[in-house]
Every structure is written in C-alpha cells, then in structure tokens.
Amino acid sequence: MSGKAHIVGDHIDTDVIIPAGRLNDPRPEVLAKHCMENLEPNWVDRVSPGDVLVAGVNFGCGSSREHAPIAIKACGISAVIARNFARIFFRNSINIGLPIFECPEAVDATDDGDVISFDLSSGTITNETKNQSFQAEPFPEFMLNIVDAGGLVEYTKRKLQTQG
Amino acid sequence: MARPMTITEKILARHSGAEEVAPGQFVNVKPDLVMANDITAPLAIDAFRATGAVKVFDPDKVALVPSHWAPPKDILSAELVYKMRHFAREQGIDGFYELGRGGIEHVILPEEGVVVPGDLVLGADSHTCTYGGVGAFSTGVGSTDLGCALATGETWLRVPESLRFEYNGKLKEYVTGKDLILFTIGQIGCDGARYQAMEFVGDTISSLPMYQRLTMCNMAIEAGGKSGIVPPDDITREYEDGRAKREPVYLESDGEAEYKERYVWDVSEMEPQVAYPFLPSNTKPISEAKGLEVDQVFIGSCTNARFEDLEVAAEIFKGRRVHERLRCIVLPGSDRVWRAAEKAGLLDVFVDSGCSVGPASCGPCLGGHLGVLCEGERCATTSNRNFRGRMGHRDSEAYLVNPFIAAATAVAGHLCRPDDLN
Ligand code: SF4
Numbered sequence: 001m002s003g004k005a006h007i008v009g010d011h012i013d014t015d016v017i018i019p020a021g022r023l024n025d026p027r028p029e030v031l032a033k034h035c036m037e038n039l040e041p042n043w044v045d046r047v048s049p050g051d052v053l054v055a056g057v058n059f060g061c062g063s064s065r066e067h068a069p070i071a072i073k074a075c076g077i078s079a080v081i082a083r084n085f086a087r088i089f090f091r092n093s094i095n096i097g098l099p100i101f102e103c104p105e106a107v108d109a110t111d112d113g114d115v116i117s118f119d120l121s122s123g124t125i126t127n128e129t130k131n132q133s134f135q136a137e138p139f140p141e142f143m144l145n146i147v148d149a150g151g152l153v154e155y156t157k158r159k160l161q162t163q164g
Numbered sequence: 165m166a167r168p169m170t171i172t173e174k175i176l177a178r179h180s181g182a183e184e185v186a187p188g189q190f191v192n193v194k195p196d197l198v199m200a201n202d203i204t205a206p207l208a209i210d211a212f213r214a215t216g217a218v219k220v221f222d223p224d225k226v227a228l229v230p231s232h233w234a235p236p237k238d239i240l241s242a243e244l245v246y247k248m249r250h251f252a253r254e255q256g257i258d259g260f261y262e263l264g265r266g267g268i269e270h271v272i273l274p275e276e277g278v279v280v281p282g283d284l285v286l287g288a289d290s291h292t293c294t295y296g297g298v299g300a301f302s303t304g305v306g307s308t309d310l311g312c313a314l315a316t317g318e319t320w321l322r323v324p325e326s327l328r329f330e331y332n333g334k335l336k337e338y339v340t341g342k343d344l345i346l347f348t349i350g351q352i353g354c355d356g357a358r359y360q361a362m363e364f365v366g367d368t369i370s371s372l373p374m375y376q377r378l379t380m381c382n383m384a385i386e387a388g389g390k391s392g393i394v395p396p397d398d399i400t401r402e403y404e405d406g407r408a409k410r411e412p413v414y415l416e417s418d419g420e421a422e423y424k425e426r427y428v429w430d431v432s433e434m435e436p437q438v439a440y441p442f443l444p445s446n447t448k449p450i451s452e453a454k455g456l457e458v459d460q461v462f463i464g465s466c467t468n469a470r471f472e473d474l475e476v477a478a479e480i481f482k483g484r485r486v487h488e489r490l491r492c493i494v495l496p497g498s499d500r501v502w503r504a505a506e507k508a509g510l511l512d513v514f515v516d517s518g519c520s521v522g523p524a525s526c527g528p529c530l531g532g533h534l535g536v537l538c539e540g541e542r543c544a545t546t547s548n549r550n551f552r553g554r555m556g557h558r559d560s561e562a563y564l565v566n567p568f569i570a571a572a573t574a575v576a577g578h579l580c581r582p583d584d585l586n
Pocket of ligand 1: 231232268269270289291464465466467525526529530547548
C-alpha cells in the first residue's frame with residue numbers, strides 16, 4: 001500500500017472527523033463525503049484512494065462513534081499514522097480493520113504530499129519521497145489476531161464457531 | 165495476599181476471575197451491563213448479527229437508550245430508533261428506554277439503580293465513564309466492540325494505570341464538581357489521562373454530593389481517561405439505599421496501591437471555571453471570562469441535567485428574565501428528572517423566566533437537534549465538549565460552564581457569576 005500524506009494537527013477529535021449532525025445516516029459512502037469537513041469544507045476532495053493520514057497527538061479523541069474510522073476508511077484513506085491515538089478510536093480502528101500506527105518519528109519526518117508506504121504485519125512505515133523507514137509500536141499478539149482475522153466481527157464469529 | 169490494588173484494579177480482577185491484576189495486563193472481562201444508544205446501537209446490532217449470533221448473551225444485562233435524536237428529528241433517525249426498539253423486542257430486552265420513560269443514558273442508568281457500585285459496565289458511548297460516580301468501573305467502546313460483547317458477554321480490556329487526584333478544602337459558593345473537573349482537565353490537558361483510570365479522592369470529594377460526582381466522572385474522557393471513579397462512601401450508600409436493583413459491592417483502594425501519578429490540590433480558593441473553544445482543556449476562571457456575550461445558553465446533557473443541577477439553575481432564574489439577546493434551552497436529563505422538576509415547580513420558574521423547556525434529550529449538546537448553532541453563534545453550555553463544530557456550524561463556539569454560571573449568563577446576556585446580577 002502507498003499513497004500521499006495528508007498532515008493534520010494535534011487533538012483531532014471525532015466531531016472534526018465526522019460531525020454529529022451527519023450521524024443520522026451511517027452508510028459509509030455517505031459518511032465519507034463529510035470526513036474532516038469541520039477541519040476544512042470539502043477536505044475529502046483532496047484524497048485519492050490509498051492516501052495516508054498523518055496526525056499529531058491524541059488523534060480521534062472525543063466520542064465513541066465508530067463512524068469516525070469508518071468515514072476515514074471510506075473516503076479512501078488507507079492508514080493513519082499518529083504520534084498517539086485516543087483510546088476508543090484506537091480500539092474502533094482495529095475492530096473495523098483500519099490500519100493505524102503510533103510512530104512519532106515518522107510523523108516528524110513527513111511533509112504534506114510525501115509518498116508513504118507501510119506494512120501492517122511488520123509495522124514498517126516508509127517515506128518513499130525521503131527514502132526513510134520507520135518502525136511503529138508493535139501491536140500485542142491478540143490484537144494482531146483480530147487484525148489478521150479481518151476485524152473483531154470475523155474474530156468473534158470464529159470464536160463462537162469453535163465454541164460450538 | 166494479593167498485591168495492593170486500586171479500586172479499578174479490584175473491579176477488573178473480580179470481573180476477569182483473577183485474584184489480582186496489574187496495569188498493562190490484558191484481561192478478558194464479563195460486564196454486568198452493556199449499553200448502547202441510538203447512534204451506536206444500530207451499528208452494534210449489525211455487528212452482532214454479522215458474528216452469526218442469534219441471541220444476546222443475557223437480555224437482562226443489556227440497556228438500549230435512544231437519547232441523541234429523542235424524539236427523532238427526521239426519517240433517518242427515526243429508523244435508527246425503530247431498529248433498536250425492534251431488536252429489544254426480538255431479544256426480550258426489557259431495558260429499552262423509550263422517550264417518556266427514558267432520557268439520556270448516563271443520567272438514567274445510575275438513577276434507576278441499574279448500574280450499582282462495584283459493577284463493570286461497557287457502553288457504546290464515550291461518556292459511559294459517568295458511572296464511576298457511584299463506584300463502578302465503566303468505559304466507552306465503539307459499536308463493533310459492543311455488538312461482539314452482546315454476542316459473547318465478554319470483552320478484552322487493558323488494565324489501566326491509575327492516577328490519583330486529591331482535592332482538599334471547602335468549595336466556595338457557586339463552585340461545583342464541574343469546576344473541579346474542568347480545572348483538572350485544564351491542568352493535565354485533553355490527553356493527560358489517556359488510557360488511564362482517574363480516581364477522585366480528598367476531603368472535598370468526601371462531601372461532594374452524588375450528582376456532582378457523576379458530573380466529574382462524566383468528563384474523565386475529556387482528559388482522555390479510560391474511566392473515572394469516586395470510591396464509595398456514606399454518600400454512595402445513602403444514594404444506593406432503596407435504589408440499587410442489584411446488590412452493590414463497595415470496594416476501596418488499598419493504602420499501598422500504586423498510582424502512576426498523584427495530584428494534590430487545595431481547591432478552597434478556586435473560582436468557577438469556563439472552558440473556551442475548541443478544547444475542554446482551554447479553561448479560565450470566570451473572572452477572566454466575564455462579559456463575553458452569548459447567543460444561546462444550554463442547561464442540560466449527561467454532565468449537568470440531574471434534578472439538583474436544575475434546582476441550582478432555577479434558584480438563579482427565580483424572579484428574573486432571560487436576556488432579550490439570547491435563547492435559553494433547558495432539557496432535563498431524564499423523564500424522571502423532568503417529572504420531579506415539574507412537581508417541584510422548577511419548570512414553572514424556567515418558563516416564567518423565558519426559557520424554553522424541552523424533552524429529556526441530548527439536544528444541542530451534540531449539535532444535531534433542538535438548538536443547533538449557526539455560523540458565528542456562541543453558546544454557554546453545561547455540557548462537556550466544545551470541539552470545533554460540536555454544537556453546530558464549524559464557526560460557532562461553545563463555552564463549558566456549571567449550571568450556576570449558565571443561568572446567570574442567560575439572565576445577563578454575557579458570561580458572569582450569579583452575584584454579578586445584583
Ligand atoms: S448529552 Fe451530549 S455528551 Fe451526553 S450522551 Fe448525549 S450527546 Fe453525548
């Protein structure tokens with residue numbers, strides 16, 4: 001996977017990612033149109049499929065709405081790299097299968113528009129433009145199992161099946 | 165002998181079947197209650213069905229509360245509530261709280277005694293942390309987590325480090341739990357408690373009434389906290405007496421328990437606080453905020469819409485009028501609160517003053533319904549978030565205050581204290 005970096009700041013909250021007024025229609029393709037509109041109207045027009053969001057601290061703070069990672073994923077963003085994430089957003093992203101990386105070094109080294117590629121299983125992030133590689137904080141094993149299963153629903157389904 | 169533990173660790177240990185747990189450990193827990201609202205339940209129901217499950221793990225341990233679009237504001241939101249109601253019926257879930265017998269989830273669940281001390285509660289809403297006020301561990305998750313918990317009756321949690329916040333001193337007039345938590349968030353920042361459990365103690369807390377404890381724990385998430393908790397004491401016991409629907413478990417932190425950080429504050433000189441846009445951590449004392457003109461005042465939300473919050477506001481409105489330059493919206497936090505406020509004459513006071521009293525709904529708190537702000541409008545609000553666009557247009561502004569300040573501001577037309585009105 002690779003794509004252009006879109007840089008946003010610190011404490012990007014869920015009301016910025018997807019305003020509450022848009023939550024009455026939870027279809028991913030509808031949420032996608034409004035992603036980040038509180039940061040900048042029509043922000044999504046700049047996103048091409050595969051692009052990467054690069055953020056500061058506490059990304060995704062605020063509400064528990066899963067609509068936030070869904071909107072990000074549905075508008076074409078392939079991964080979020082941040083200094084760190086708010087707790088619920090972190091869980092939600094893993095659960096719906098949106099790749100996320102905590103990696104302050106990669107954030108520091110990235111300029112808007114740089115081409116970024118990543119490998120989820122190894123946690124490696126590469127800034128192709130600058131020819132630099134970074135290692136993100138690895139996931140604990142059982143979380144990787146959730147990601148490997150394709151998200152929590154699939155993981156739970158398998159678990160329920162084996163329990164019979 | 166188990167290792168010394170905080171109250172949070174003890175609750176997590178009890179619900180994971182372990183003798184002891186330590187921060188950083190991942191545990192599988194069985195919640196006493198799982199909850200979702202009209203924004204999160206519909207997606208959770210989809211996730212539940214996608215797991216292949218047919219029956220929820222235990223219908224008596226599920227609460228479904230339509231509070232955000234209550235009553236539904238359009239066809240789409242009506243469909244969300246419809247989906248919840250039908251799911252509740254299909255699954256035999258009695259804990260479906262329709263408007264008229266419900267309200268905001270975080271107001272009604274402790275009030276109805278459905279959440280009790282010692283509980284572990286998983287809620288698909290970030291303000292689920294509210295129930296720490298009664299000495300429960302409760303935390304917010306997303307819809308997929310909740311849907312899977314509906315199927316299995318369990319979830320994974322990372323045992324959080326605990327932060328100890330000790331407040332000492334007698335609070336001045338017009339200073340409340342809301343101000344303590346706003347001050348705290350101002351001190352440690354919006355991520356100062358990220359992934360951690362906030363424990364509130366000290367002699368100020370020992371005499372803090374339950375409704376204000378719930379307010380404090382409600383906003384733990386605004387500091388990034390996983391949970392907030394006030395260890396149970398006599399005030400808790402009194403609150404639960406005749407209310408708790410299950411046997412409470414009164415736990416306390418061990419004296420030797422480990423905390424990642426300890427904060428000790430003398431709050432006897434503290435002023436009421438105001439959080440400026442666009443972060444709850446942008447706090448100032450009211451004396452530095454005085455005079456800022458507003459277009460709307462909102463008294464409500466899961467933070468400050470319990471009976472006593474309304475009582476406080478009504479006291480200020482008595483014999484006064486809402487300033488002509490603004491509208492003031494009062495939404496009681498639950499139908500029970502609504503009825504009690506009506507009986508006590510509080511609603512009369514609000515209406516006589518020129519407030520608009522509405523249903524027990526989240527309303528303008530989340531900017532979707534019943535009092536949305538347009539470009540350039542400012543709102544003084546007793547709710548918990550002032551992020552950009554939270555209450556409406558991206559160029560509207562929300563200022564977080566306690567109910568005393570909200571009511572005084574509604575009368576004056578600008579931010580001020582009740583004693584500035586004379
Ligand atoms: S009152 Fe506001 S913060 Fe509380 S549950 Fe409703 S929308 Fe969320």
